[in-house]
Amino acid sequence: MTTKQATPPEASYRQPFYKRVLGVTELGVFAAVAVFFVAFTLADKSMANPANLARMALQGSFLGLAAFAMSFLMIAGEIDLSSGGTAGLSAAVAGVLMMNFGWPEWASCTAALAAAVLVGLLNAFITLKVHMPSFFATLGTSFLVSGLAIWILKGAWFYVADQIPALLKVLNPSPLFALPWIFIALLMAYLVGDFLMRTSRLGPTLMAVGGNRRAAEIVGINVPLVKTLCFVFVSVCCGLAGILVMAYSGTTDASIGDGWLLWVIAIAIIGGGSLQGGTGSIIGAFFGTVLIQIIRMGLLNANVQTNAQGIVIGVILIVAASLDVLRRKSIQY
Amino acid sequence: MTDVVTNKRIEAGAADRQPLLEAKGISKAFGHVQALDNVDFELYPAEVVALIGDNGAGKSTLVKILSGIYRKDSGQIYFEGQPVELRGPKDAERLAGISTVYQDLALVDVRDVGSNIFLNMESTRWGIFINFRRLYADARRVIDLLKIDMPSVRVNVGELSGGQRQGVAISRALARGRRIFIMDEPTAALGVEQQHKVNELIANLKREGKTVLVISHNLEHVFTVADRLIVLRRGKRVGTRLKSQTTKEEIVGLITAAVKGDVPD
Numbered sequence: 001m002t003t004k005q006a007t008p009p010e011a012s013y014r015q016p017f018y019k020r021v022l023g024v025t026e027l028g029v030f031a032a033v034a035v036f037f038v039a040f041t042l043a044d045k046s047m048a049n050p051a052n053l054a055r056m057a058l059q060g061s062f063l064g065l066a067a068f069a070m071s072f073l074m075i076a077g078e079i080d081l082s083s084g085g086t087a088g089l090s091a092a093v094a095g096v097l098m099m100n101f102g103w104p105e106w107a108s109c110t111a112a113l114a115a116a117v118l119v120g121l122l123n124a125f126i127t128l129k130v131h132m133p134s135f136f137a138t139l140g141t142s143f144l145v146s147g148l149a150i151w152i153l154k155g156a157w158f159y160v161a162d163q164i165p166a167l168l169k170v171l172n173p174s175p176l177f178a179l180p181w182i183f184i185a186l187l188m189a190y191l192v193g194d195f196l197m198r199t200s201r202l203g204p205t206l207m208a209v210g211g212n213r214r215a216a217e218i219v220g221i222n223v224p225l226v227k228t229l230c231f232v233f234v235s236v237c238c239g240l241a242g243i244l245v246m247a248y249s250g251t252t253d254a255s256i257g258d259g260w261l262l263w264v265i266a267i268a269i270i271g272g273g274s275l276q277g278g279t280g281s282i283i284g285a286f287f288g289t290v291l292i293q294i295i296r297m298g299l300l301n302a303n304v305q306t307n308a309q310g311i312v313i314g315v316i317l318i319v320a321a322s323l324d325v326l327r328r329k330s331i332q333y
Numbered sequence: 334m335t336d337v338v339t340n341k342r343i344e345a346g347a348a349d350r351q352p353l354l355e356a357k358g359i360s361k362a363f364g365h366v367q368a369l370d371n372v373d374f375e376l377y378p379a380e381v382v383a384l385i386g387d388n389g390a391g392k393s394t395l396v397k398i399l400s401g402i403y404r405k406d407s408g409q410i411y412f413e414g415q416p417v418e419l420r421g422p423k424d425a426e427r428l429a430g431i432s433t434v435y436q437d438l439a440l441v442d443v444r445d446v447g448s449n450i451f452l453n454m455e456s457t458r459w460g461i462f463i464n465f466r467r468l469y470a471d472a473r474r475v476i477d478l479l480k481i482d483m484p485s486v487r488v489n490v491g492e493l494s495g496g497q498r499q500g501v502a503i504s505r506a507l508a509r510g511r512r513i514f515i516m517d518e519p520t521a522a523l524g525v526e527q528q529h530k531v532n533e534l535i536a537n538l539k540r541e542g543k544t545v546l547v548i549s550h551n552l553e554h555v556f557t558v559a560d561r562l563i564v565l566r567r568g569k570r571v572g573t574r575l576k577s578q579t580t581k582e583e584i585v586g587l588i589t590a591a592v593k594g595d596v597p598d
């Protein structure tokens with residue numbers, strides 16, 4: 001603001017090199033992917049074989065889809081703990097409509113996604129109209145939708161594999177390295193989503209809504225609308241993921257989304273997301289998904305017990321989050 | 334009304350000009366507290382007005398009515414001579430070009446200066462992609478207009494000093510074509526050097542033809558930046574002085590009722 005000293009021309013200004021490197025949100029997770037992949041491959045050659053990679057791509061796509069949507073919602077400053085429950089509910093709705101009511105595949109899936117939309121609207125309503133933090137609001141709906149799924153299925157499980165030719169095609173290998181179509185589609189979604197966050201008004205809008213709600217309101221952004229759309233988007237993606245898991249396993253039971261929640265949040269945070277909102281990375285969540293999948297598969301190949309997997313992932317999550325705090329501090333914001 | 338007489342002297346120089354914003358007979362009560370009692374108020378183009386008074390005098394209440402946050406009990410507000418009804422902050426911004434720079438400044442710390450200034454009004458290519466080159470060039474222009482010391486408009490706002498942040502908040506309002514800038518205690522949280530920067534910022538806004546209304550406890554600050562001082566005491570406008578025609582002693586007297594006001598208490 002001083003008039004005495006001339007402002008240096010914009011072009012001559014450059015962030016110091018270390019800041020530009022550390023400013024890359026996805027730096028840590030990308031490095032971790034590389035390190036773990038190399039380490040597990042050295043330990044067991046089968047890690048890098050194409051069939052194994054294709055299988056990992058398929059298995060990782062379900063959580064990856066949920067985490068994709070969750071990273072938008074978390075940037076907008078909210079969280080959805082009902083992701084697994086919504087996946088289970090959608091699968092239950094689709095299964096019951098197909099098997100008990102004889103609905104065709106497309107109609108059952110559409111109805112299942114409509115149910116997911118309702119869950120998203122309910123989450124948005126409780127958070128934005130009742131003014132309850134989304135952490136608690138969605139914890140409540142999480143129990144609600146899980147209970148609904150169990151109630152709809154009445155304890156039964158359905159064998160649906162014969163009824164879902166179209167869904168199964170999505171899981172088939174594509175000509176591209178035999179990677180499944182669902183993975184190709186998800187990768188495209190991540191790339192487009194990340195690109196739009198960087199280049200379109202989507203990025204500034206979501207970051208303002210999550211980073212400083214008052215700032216967003218002052219400039220006329222419809223904050224409740226933006227958040228509602230994010231909630232619904234998460235629910236729909238989780239519902240879709242639930243239907244796809246149903247197709248993958250060939251059966252519907254109420255436990256389809258059990259245990260998803262923590263994985264999805266872990267992926268979004270490892271990928272650069274923050275529980276405070278405002279920051280995060282879409283493509284980071286993709287690397288987060290890849291990392292989790294590599295670690296799970298690597299530990300499985302190494303015959304590490306499932307509960308020990310939890311320990312390893314827990315340590316990685318804590319280290320990742322701590323390193324991220326340090327990284328942010330070192331570039332001061 | 335009595336203060337019409339006393340205002341003659343004050344407004345002698347401005348008599349030929351129409352006020353940009355005018356409020357007549359504004360009253361507002363909270364329960365049995367009469368926060369504002371039949372207050373007249375006017376802002377002219379390109380002037381800096383300081384609104385001063387003791388704690389509880391009604392300054393914040395008046396400002397909140399002008400920025401659409403509180404509804405007045407009675408009275409009328411005019412913008413460029415036309416009556417306006419301010420039902421919310423959006424009305425104040427759109428109908429009367431009033432932008433209030435809040436103490437918390439409400440900036441998005443994780444976005445850069447340019448993105449904050451043009452938030453939600455980014456120009457796009459094909460309606461989708463932000464034209465960042467243009468955004469940063471325009472941001473640079475606004476920043477330079479106000480002579481804000483800012484090495485780059487690509488720095489995240491979270492890294493800026495208090496004075497720079499204030500500059501970004503004001504640039505954001507300026508970019509939206511606002512003409513009246515209300516600043517409630519703009520220097521309260523700032524060090525001496527940053528206070529100087531805010532003073533320069535206010536002077537530069539005036540030079541750009543904008544009107545600034547400053548609320549401040551700091552008489553030193555008020556006497557540096559303001560052209561005109563309006564004193565409130567217990568909900569009444571007790572005095573209006575051109576800075577060039579008054580002294581700190583007189584103003585302190587008006588605030589504390591040691592000097593008899595222009596209207597009876």
Ligand SMILES: Nc1ncnc2c1ncn2[C@@H]1O[C@H](COP(=O)(O)OP(=O)(O)O)[C@@H](O)[C@H]1O
Pocket residue numbers: 363366367368386387388389390391392393394395
């Ligand atoms: N929202 C409110 N509810 C009740 N009383 C209020 C409210 N706002 C202000 N007041 C009262 O109105 C009077 C004027 O307050 P205010 O406008 O904040 O004064 P100032 O900003 O000059 O210190 C005070 O007596 C204050 O207690």
Ligand SMILES: [Mg+2]
Pocket residue numbers: 392393
């Ligand atoms: Mg006040």
